[in-house]
Amino acid sequence: MAAGAPAERPRPVLTPPARRRPGFLYKMAAPSGRSDRRLWAALVPAALLCLAARAAEEPSTADFDVRPGGEVHSFSRSLGDYTCTFTYSAQGGTNEQWQMNVGVSEDNLLFSCSVWRPQGKSYLFFTQFKAEVKGAKIEYAMAYSQAAVGGQSDIPLKQEEFEITETTVSHREGKFRFELSKLMIVAKTPRDEL
Numbered sequence: 001m002a003a004g005a006p007a008e009r010p011r012p013v014l015t016p017p018a019r020r021r022p023g024f025l026y027k028m029a030a031p032s033g034r035s036d037r038r039l040w041a042a043l044v045p046a047a048l049l050c051l052a053a054r055a056a057e058e059p060s061t062a063d064f065d066v067r068p069g070g071e072v073h074s075f076s077r078s079l080g081d082y083t084c085t086f087t088y089s090a091q092g093g094t095n096e097q098w099q100m101n102v103g104v105s106e107d108n109l110l111f112s113c114s115v116w117r118p119q120g121k122s123y124l125f126f127t128q129f130k131a132e133v134k135g136a137k138i139e140y141a142m143a144y145s146q147a148a149v150g151g152q153s154d155i156p157l158k159q160e161e162f163e164i165t166e167t168t169v170s171h172r173e174g175k176f177r178f179e180l181s182k183l184m185i186v187a188k189t190p191r192d193e194l
Helices: 024-029 034-056
Strands: 060-066 072-079 082-091 096-104 110-116 125-134 137-146 162-164 168-171 182-188
Touching: 060 072, 072 096, 082 096, 082 110, 082 182, 110 125, 125 137, 125 182, 137 162, 137 168
Parallel strands: none
Antiparallel strands: 060 096, 072 082, 082 125, 096 110, 110 182, 125 168, 137 182, 162 168
């Protein structure tokens, strides 16, 4: 080296030699050692549990019978932190098959609950009804004397026939005309209030 010339610096090595080999990425992506197998054995069930928990948050529909006889009956469905309960008393006819659907929006801001007779019109004489949500506050609700099926349309109850509070939709004593075929509720979840 000449006097006054700067000393040549060695170039820094950015990756260790072991990481420059072609098999390095494969080893990182698919562990093959004995302890690595234990790691995979722990990760796979954990991933399946996460998928199952996510599937539990998917909308769910359940069938139930609305039974006449004048007794008060209830049917409930829950989804995560939210519950919808339909309570009623009906007279006349025989059991009718109804459905309840509960769901949560993708952004987790809304909880919905629908209760209806899939055949459209109920022939039962409802003496009372109430749908209640827990874990959320009602933003919108509607009750119908006939549900849309085939060429038929939804026929809403008159506003005077039912009342809506923060958590319930129910018949209005003395105003309700005893016909019910469908209830719909959309409620805000507490996450919306942040």
